[in-house]
Amino acid sequence: MTVTTSSETHPALSDQDWGFSTIDRPPSAINPPPSRMFYVYLAAPAIALLAVITIYPFLWLIYMSFHKVGFGSSSDIFVGFENFSRLFTDTKYIEGWGLLLKYSAICLSIQVVVGVALAVVLNNSRYEKILVTLFLMPMMVSPIVAGLLFFYLYNGTFGWYHWIFQSLGFLGETSILGSTKTALYGIIIVDVWQWTPLITLITLAGLKRVPQDQLEANMVDGAGSISNFFNVSLPNIYPFLLIAILLRFMDNFRFIDAILALTGGGPANSTRLLPVYLFDVSFQFFKLGRGGAIALTLLIVTIILGLILVRVLEDPTRKKALSGDPDN
Amino acid sequence: MVAVSFKDVWKDYGSGAVAVKELNMNIKDGEFVSLLGPSGCGKSTSLRMLAGLEHISSGEIIFGDKVVNKLPPKDRDIAMVFENYALYPHKTIYENLANPLRQAKVPADEIKRRVTEAAELLEIEHLLERRPQELSGGQKQRTAIGRAIVRQPQVFLFDEPIAHLDAKLRARMRSELKHLQYKLGVTTVYVTHDQLEALTMADRIAVMNDGVLQQFDTPQQVYENPANSWVATFVGEPGMSLMEMEMTSVEGDMALAFGSETIKLDQKSAARLAAAGKINLLVGVRPDKASVSLEPLPNGIQCEIYSRQLLGADVLVEVEIGKSRVRAKADTSFGGNVGTPCHLNFLSENLYFFDAEDGKVIPQ
Numbered sequence: 001m002t003v004t005t006s007s008e009t010h011p012a013l014s015d016q017d018w019g020f021s022t023i024d025r026p027p028s029a030i031n032p033p034p035s036r037m038f039y040v041y042l043a044a045p046a047i048a049l050l051a052v053i054t055i056y057p058f059l060w061l062i063y064m065s066f067h068k069v070g071f072g073s074s075s076d077i078f079v080g081f082e083n084f085s086r087l088f089t090d091t092k093y094i095e096g097w098g099l100l101l102k103y104s105a106i107c108l109s110i111q112v113v114v115g116v117a118l119a120v121v122l123n124n125s126r127y128e129k130i131l132v133t134l135f136l137m138p139m140m141v142s143p144i145v146a147g148l149l150f151f152y153l154y155n156g157t158f159g160w161y162h163w164i165f166q167s168l169g170f171l172g173e174t175s176i177l178g179s180t181k182t183a184l185y186g187i188i189i190v191d192v193w194q195w196t197p198l199i200t201l202i203t204l205a206g207l208k209r210v211p212q213d214q215l216e217a218n219m220v221d222g223a224g225s226i227s228n229f230f231n232v233s234l235p236n237i238y239p240f241l242l243i244a245i246l247l248r249f250m251d252n253f254r255f256i257d258a259i260l261a262l263t264g265g266g267p268a269n270s271t272r273l274l275p276v277y278l279f280d281v282s283f284q285f286f287k288l289g290r291g292g293a294i295a296l297t298l299l300i301v302t303i304i305l306g307l308i309l310v311r312v313l314e315d316p317t318r319k320k321a322l323s324g325d326p327d328n
Numbered sequence: 329m330v331a332v333s334f335k336d337v338w339k340d341y342g343s344g345a346v347a348v349k350e351l352n353m354n355i356k357d358g359e360f361v362s363l364l365g366p367s368g369c370g371k372s373t374s375l376r377m378l379a380g381l382e383h384i385s386s387g388e389i390i391f392g393d394k395v396v397n398k399l400p401p402k403d404r405d406i407a408m409v410f411e412n413y414a415l416y417p418h419k420t421i422y423e424n425l426a427n428p429l430r431q432a433k434v435p436a437d438e439i440k441r442r443v444t445e446a447a448e449l450l451e452i453e454h455l456l457e458r459r460p461q462e463l464s465g466g467q468k469q470r471t472a473i474g475r476a477i478v479r480q481p482q483v484f485l486f487d488e489p490i491a492h493l494d495a496k497l498r499a500r501m502r503s504e505l506k507h508l509q510y511k512l513g514v515t516t517v518y519v520t521h522d523q524l525e526a527l528t529m530a531d532r533i534a535v536m537n538d539g540v541l542q543q544f545d546t547p548q549q550v551y552e553n554p555a556n557s558w559v560a561t562f563v564g565e566p567g568m569s570l571m572e573m574e575m576t577s578v579e580g581d582m583a584l585a586f587g588s589e590t591i592k593l594d595q596k597s598a599a600r601l602a603a604a605g606k607i608n609l610l611v612g613v614r615p616d617k618a619s620v621s622l623e624p625l626p627n628g629i630q631c632e633i634y635s636r637q638l639l640g641a642d643v644l645v646e647v648e649i650g651k652s653r654v655r656a657k658a659d660t661s662f663g664g665n666v667g668t669p670c671h672l673n674f675l676s677e678n679l680y681f682f683d684a685e686d687g688k689v690i691p692q
Contacts, residue, residue, distance in 0.1 A: 213414035216381050219401040220408040220485075221475070222431035231427070235418035 064292030071286070083293035093294065096274035103184060103273055104252040107191045111248060114192070115199025116241070120229060122200065123207045132204070135197040143194065147261025150190045151177075154262075161189075177263050180270035187271055190258050195251070199244045206240030207233060242313050246306060253302045274298055330392040330482040331357045332378065332515055337387035339373050339539075347373040349539045351387070355532075360509050360516045362530035364523060366562070370539035372487055375519045379485050380404050391482065402431070407476035408485040411492070413468045415460035421447075421471050422456040428479040446474045449508075466497050473505070477512065484509070484516040491522070502528055523563050527551065535559050557610050557687040560680055566644055568612045569654040572684060575607050584611065584676075587650040589629050594676045600690060601681060608684035617678035618656035620645050621671050622664055628671035633664045647672050 065083055067076040087093045118135070122128050138146065153161040156175030165171050172179070176186040210233050218232045256275045259265070265272035265280065272280070278298065282291030332355040339348040348370040355361045363371035376382040377389060380401040388395050396404055407428070415424050422443060429439045447453040450470040460468055469489060476484060490501045506529045509516050520526055526533045527547045535542045535550060543555035554560035560568045576585040582598040584591040593601065601609070621628070631647040631654075638644075643658045647670060654672060664670050681690040 211414070213410050213412055214416055216379075216401075217408065217410055217414035217475075218416075218427065218431075219381065220379055220406060221428035222402040222479070224400075224402060227431060232416065235416070238418075 061292050061295055064288050065296050067289050069288035083289045092277055096272055096277040100273040106188050107252055108248055110192050111196045111199050115196045116203050118200045119203035119207055138194045139197050143255055143257035144261050146190055146194050147258035151262050154186055180268050183263055183270045187259050187262055202240050202244040203237055206237030210236040329357050332483060333390045335388040338385045340385040347539050351541055353534055353544055358513045358515055360531045362526035362533045363519045364526040364533050365536035369536045371519045371536050375485050375487055375517060379406055379408050405482040406485055407479055407481040409472045409476050409489040411488045413472040415471055417460050421458055424471055425474050425478055442478050446478045450474045465493055484514050486518040488520055555689055557682040560612050566615050566655055568614050571611045571652045573609050573611045597676050604690045606683050610682040610684050612680035613674050615655040615657045618674040620656045620658050625671045625673040628673045631670055631672050633666055633668045633670055636665055
């Protein structure tokens with residue numbers, strides 16, 4: 001090969017110096033793009049696992065809700081919508097819904113207000129790291145352990161909380177969990193104790209991302225710290241808060257470990273929230289068909305409420321505003 | 329409208345990091361002052377101390393006759409334009425502009441009138457319903473200025489407000505900002521690292537370096553009579569060249585020794601240097617006051633071309649003399665290229681003289 005080194009051509013541009021010019025295959029032949037099936041094979045084990053642990057049980061749930069499920073030698077009997085239609089006349093089912101909604105609403109309101117307030121106080125505080133670590137602890141405790149812990153704290157003979165609430169005059173002769181008036185608040189306190197830190201943590205992460213220059217601009221505009229929070233911080237942490245609220249809302253519809261440990265639904269059904277009732281029907285009375293129907297309605301309502309929550313809280317222009325690159 | 333002064337202001341971040349050292353500055357009522365310096369020189373810190381966003385370690389900041397050291401930003405009656413505009417992404421342009429007035433609890437119809445007025449002045453009235461992320465850089469910048477002017481503050485603070493605009497828009501905004509400030513007559517402090525902005529807009533420039541105020545004077549004075557060698561090289565584009573020279577005498581007349589060459593002095597410069605009595609000097613020359621030629625020049629200094637840059641109308645030639653490099657402007661017809669021997673020439677009355685030890689200018 002002759003090297004063409006005319007006065008215009010830089011020596012480095014002659015073919016001889018470049019190794020790849022001797023390769024006669026196109027680069028794609030060396031490393032062909034993988035076929036579509038390749039990706040399917042890669043994903044197959046995960047999909048199979050997912051099918052076994054979520055899709056199959058879900059289909060089984062739907063199957064159960066339309067059958068009277070038999071045990072042992074007796075076989076399942078198809079009953080159509082009977083499991084569902086009976087729910088409308090089941091007072092425990094309807095009361096369960098009322099209690100669940102009340103419990104959820106109170107828990108969420110307290111957790112959001114207290115959680116956000118704590119995050120604001122913690123943010124940039126000198127003891128932030130230590131306090132955040134301490135706040136994480138309730139979340140690390142298993143819910144059933146949290147339930148047992150409060151079971152002792154609420155104990156009418158030696159419980160500290162019992163003593164405190166009684167001294168403050170909130171209680172009559174009964175213990176917190178022993179009275180139909182106070183038992184629901186007893187389990188609410190446990191949920192608030194255990195899960196407010198989650199809201200605090202998520203909000204704190206959001207607060208770290210509030211642009212400093214917007215806060216400063218607002219201060220120069222004449223805002224004090226309260227106005228600064230509502231005017232700049234809150235709109236900026238809104239997407240974070242929305243996720244936190246959604247998580248807690250769905251958890252409240254599912255988690256009953258602490259309630260089972262504390263009251264098991266009593267006294268006199270005053271803490272028999274719908275998921276507790278569902279547990280009783282399915283695993284105390286083993287009416288798996290009716291349990292399936294309850295579970296299915298609970299699932300559908302959770303999804304619908306979740307979608308409504310997202311729709312109501314999420315202002316599309318605001319979402320666009322916050323996801324947009326501030327420099328463009 | 330109010331006069332603003334810094335009195336012995338220090339800013340110390342602790343652990344030995346001092347951002348601003350003993351700043352003394354009196355800004356007159358209605359004046360446009362530019363804080364100029366390289367990044368990290370303390371100019372932004374000074375501005376933030378004026379705004380109340382940064383505490384001062386010692387000294388006093390005075391608005392009119394009131395010490396404002398302890399006042400939070402909201403009580404200082406200032407408006408600030410930030411480098412990144414700091415618009416509120418969740419609010420429309422109208423709400424962004426209205427924010428300072430809402431904070432001040434101005435009645436709604438008054439807010440509407442003043443926001444519309446400001447928007448018209450800045451030609452953004454058609455954007456009021458949009459949100460910041462739908463705007464171009466220039467429009468955002470106007471909104472940020474609009475937010476500053478709606479409340480009719482005592483002092484405007486600008487923190488590199490046009491640094492992120494493209495060159496053409498920047499040139500236009502320079503003249504618009506200058507016009508706006510003249511019309512409103514509000515005391516203005518403008519932080520920039522771009523000397524062109526400072527020179528073109530400011531009534532007076534405060535040049536800062538390493539937290540120390542180097543010079544505080546009119547743009548013309550800063551350019552023509554720099555207080556020290558640092559200001560001399562920082563201000564002016566292309567910058568002044570500095571050469572190390574020594575006082576000597578040739579046939580009984582005072583002269584400067586520059587390597588193996590000597591440069592004769594005119595009478596005025598000679599008298600000035602004799603009065604100062606310094607031996608080691610830093611001698612500066614601006615590129616447009618120096619000339620290069622391939623032909624030998626009378627009093628010319630032998631040198632070699634280090635680089636040649638076309639500036640458009642003329643050519644910037646950098647020549648090497650010993651270990652010094654000197655920039656000179658030449659006609660575009662100048663033929664030399666890198667490595668060509670040539671001759672440098674300048675008149676001694678166009679030279680700047682600084683003490684080689686502390687860099688201070690030799691007094692006139």
